[in-house]
Amino acid sequence: MSKWTARKILSLIVATAMLLSLSVATPPTAEAAGTTYYVDNAGGNDSNSGTSTSAAWQSLAKVNATSFAPGDRILFKAGGSWSGQLWPKGSGASGSPIVIDQYGTGSKPLIAGVTTELSTVLLKNQQYWEINNLEVTNPFAGPLTNSARGERRGVYILNEESGILHHIYVKNMNIHDVDGIYTTRAGGIVFDSVGSNVPSAFNDILIDGNVLTDVDAYGIYISSNCILRYGMSDLWPWVPKPYGPWTPTTNLRISNNTIIRPATGGIAWNVTDGAVVERNTVQEATYLATNASIWWAYSDRNVVQFNESFGSHNGAEDGEGFDVDAGNIGSLVQYNYSHDNAGGFMLFVNDTYYTVDTVVRYNISQNDKRSIYRYSGSIKNVTNHNNTIYVGSQSGNPVMSDYFTKTSGAPTNIKNYNNAYYSVGDRGWNLTGQSFDYNAYYGGSTLVSSDTHKVTSDPKFVSPGSGGNGMNTVSGYQLQSTSPLIGAGVPITLNGDRDYFGNSLYNGDPDIGAHEYQGSVPPATNRAPVAYPTIAKSAADDLAPRALASTTFASLNTTTAVIRNINDTYYDYAWSSSTTPTFPNYITLNFGGAQVTANQLKLNTRFGQGQGITNFDLEYYNGSAWLPIQSGINLTWAANTSADEIKTLNFAPTTFSQLRLKVNSGNHQWGNIALNELELYNAKANAATSAAASTTFPAGNAGPISNINDNSDSTAWSSATSFTFPQYITLDFGSTSVTTSKLTLATHFGIGQGITNVDVEYFNGTSWAAALSNAAIAWGLNNSTVETRDVVFPTVTTSKIRLKVNNGNRQWGNIALNELRVWSN
Structure with missing residues (x-):
């Protein structure tokens, strides 16, 4: 994300002060839990009970003056319209959220914001709410830089000094014409955590199926001032100070949204752990100011997949389809389509703090205008593999370019495998500061001597450059049967098991590019696989x-x-x-x-x-x-x-x-x-040593299953070489209950025989329940050194816990485990 001017910064600080001056009144309590209330602007009356369509309430004021109870529903009449702010009070409970929705047939109920309120729909220090099927506006005259606009939002969810707030869903909304100033706290849907005194964040957030059009500054933004870790001491000036300790929002999913013409970024999130952002479309972002279409910062374990980003306007500094910004630890960018952006495909930023462990795989970039990859600052451990990059004649930079050293340092350990680079006209290949192997280069006359196993002949795509708007318009980048890219790549461990088009991996030797050809091919030649880089670091529960x-x-x-x-x-x-x-x-x-x-x-x-x-x-x-x-x-x-x-x-x-x-x-x-x-x-204590271990895997010859909980890394268990996934590994604590939120797997020769994907399940007294699903585990070594990997999940109390093993490395046919530790809380 770029630095902004002092004039804009000053206006944003003023707007922040305006927001923080809001006060909260204590409203009366609704009649009973689990009640449905109806609101009809034309046929309702606030003196009615509100509990039937014939006795509906009429105004937002009535709704705002009521404190609702768990299980209540607030239904606005389809086709109705209201002006002002919607701020119902109260909170739901786990399993009994308060739901806002529409009733009847017709257009979504319209909540039209007014200039005196910065947020059209507001929840403040509330939890267990679901907001559905509203049309929301919040217009204001004047340009983006007009400070009088304020931090205007369509939907604003504020957690101010309230600790962890749970379960806020915003779904199927039509949000448009929101005219806020240029700040991360203005836009269509904004979640904001302020924890200067009480570390605060959200848990269980779903933003799904919304359409946001002409929203300023952002389409969807997740914000927090709880940033302090790794020496972070400052952030953008409109984030409230003093900062709190790093407290991430968890279980965040942003999915199936369409964002059209956001003034700056389309989707952005800060200070999260485990965010999943998928199947969104961002169109014509940055049309009023520089930014990136989809970006994230100060967040861990990000998954960004199946998104389309296209048509951004301002590419002077950013303008990329995707941006791994400062302070991220672990980002997986896969199966996305970036095209026709004013900037490039990928931006990697680290002005001051660490950005490490990023994987970019099986994406397609077409006609992105500037440097396709841009590295800025102390980026570390990036693996780009099996991406297809088509650089049109309008691009002004080489495919690989913009490699900057900043105060934080220079990018290091940037590796590129199995990528297909296709350049119309000679845009060349700038391979500064990175390693390349098994890539394909076509159309640029620049020599590529540093790639030992390169392919430089025509890749024979079905129809290069023919992609349009839509994730399914890129079949032109599939390989013809005579393509030299078939079988020309190197195997990648933990490759995601599918290509861009959904085909399984691999068919013979790996192909280069985002398509794995599915026709008849020669058998695999057993090339040595490439593993994602790993670096030595402290454990996940390091305080x-x-x-x-x-x-x-x-x-x-x-x-x-x-x-x-x-x-x-x-x-x-x-x-x-x-x-x-x-x-x-x-x-x-x-x-x-x-x-x-x-x-x-x-x-x-x-x-x-x-x-x-x-x-x-x-x-x-x-x-x-x-x-x-x-x-x-x-x-x-x-x-x-x-x-x-x-x-x-x-x-x-x-x-x-x-x-x-x-x-x-x-x-x-x-x-x-x-x-x-x-x-x-x-x-914590390792509770596994007191358990009885068992497994559904057929036994191998490395040792019995009891070796996994003998508290010794020098002994191991191994499966047989013939089995199918999934299988189970169980620890039974007998009559004792164990409270835990963390497992540790220890394995030697992990690249060859380590478990790579598990569900963690626990026995709730009557049946098995999921504590964590689809947890990926990556191993960095293939020798006798024992590696450990932590799996962290929400706290459970149980007498049995098991791993549902969904996948594993099977270089020799078996999987193995030296030790399985269960850390007691």
Whole structure:
């Protein structure tokens, strides 16, 4: 996302202040739970009961003055219209949401916003609501830069200092002519978390089947000010301050929406974990200002699939169809169609914070106008594979271009396999700073010497360049039977099991491009597969990344060896003091007012004998003073190499908002001390060791199933080589109940025999229920080193838990597991 002008920023700050001045009145309570209320603008009367079509209410004021109960329904008459703001009060309950919908036949009920209200439909600090089948407007005269517009929205869901709010669905709405200013808090549908004092977010959000037309600034936006982790200290100026600790919205799904002419971005989300954005269409985005059509930032485990993005207008800085913006950890971009955008296909941004572990596969880009891929800043670990890129004659840049080093650093570990690049006219191939292998290049005269297994002959697509509007218009990029791309690719582990068109993978050796040819081909030649890159990092339940790290030591420099590196989860990045440090000095983790409980600290230092901390006191802040946890802790480092060396300190469970190390001494062979990672845990017990293990897999010869819970990574269980998925692995705790939200799988030779997809199921006393579905697991090694992978899910209490194993790597026919750990809460 681009930086914006000071004039626009000032107007946005003013609008934010206007919004925060809203107050909430306490309304009367509705008559009873589970009641249906009818609203008819022409035939209703507010003195009526509202509980039948013949005794309907009439006004928004009546609805807004009522506090509704779980299970209630508020039905507006089809064809009716109301002016003003709709803000019903109350909350539903789990399994009994409050539902807004229409009754009767005809057009959707119209709620027309007025200039005195920034939001036409509003929920504030409410949960368990479903909003359906309304037409919503919120117009305002004047240009996008007119600050008088304010942060205007069609539907605004605000969580202000209320913790986690659950189950808000917005479906089948017609939202148009919303005229807000240029800010992330204005647009058609906006979810906004403000948690400066109480970390706040949403859980279970569905935005589905809506049509949004001419909405300013965004079509759909998920916003939060709970951003503090990995040293993040600032964000766009219209996000309320002070910021809260990183608290993600979870179970977010944005699907089947059509967004036409949003002034800036079409769909954007920040501070989420596990978002799924699929089967949306964004058309003619950025028609008033630069932005990207679909983008996300400060979010983990993003899945972006089956979306069409086309016709963006402003490509001077952004304008791409898709943008993996700053601070994302884990993004999967697959089966999308990007075309005719003013910018390119993919933008990768990291101005200040980490953006890592991105996979872009089986997408099609046609006639995107500028650099098709743009890398900006310290992007790390991108794998682009099996994409088909068609660059038309109107494009002004090479297919691979725009590779920028910024303050955060340079892009690293960018890998490209099995992609088909087709250039009309000579737009060339700029392969700066990346690795390429098994790709196809056609139409550009630039030599591609760095790709050892390249194909440069005509790919023989059925009809290149013939794609139109619609996901199903791109059959022209399927391969003819004589295509040199058939069988010319390299296998990719965890490839998604399908191509763009839904064909299974692979048919013989992999094909290059987004289509896997389904005709007769020679048998596979067993080329060595390529795995997605993995990097050493702390465990998923590490508490330290929630904090802001600081130090009283002078740092070696202010750009690379910075203090935020100690709690960024990544072992490759380190903090270093300046040379000749003085002792004692402090290293502090500040959780921004949030209370955390921990009982274990881990210090990871490479070259520990040369630069490791050797003595420290551990202290916590109780709200008024610093108190000791342990004092005089000595560390002896065994190595002076680039290998990770981790020292673990266990201590009595302690609750605090700040934790600090008073560093009394350290090795300074080169003048400085250093720390790669400071990890903090509320360590749990492994309950699996007390369970009886069983499986439906036929037995192999590596060891019995009881090896998976003997608390030893040196023993393993293996299946036979002949079986079909799915199969089950079960742990039975007998008469004991275990409360858990996390499993750990340990496997050696994971690329060859590791489990790659599971459902986690638990026994609820009468039947098996799903705790987590379709969890993907990626392995990075194919040797005797045991890797571990965590699977985290909503907390369950059960006497039995099992893995429904849906898929696995079967290089030798079997799958295997060294250990299955169940962490007790």
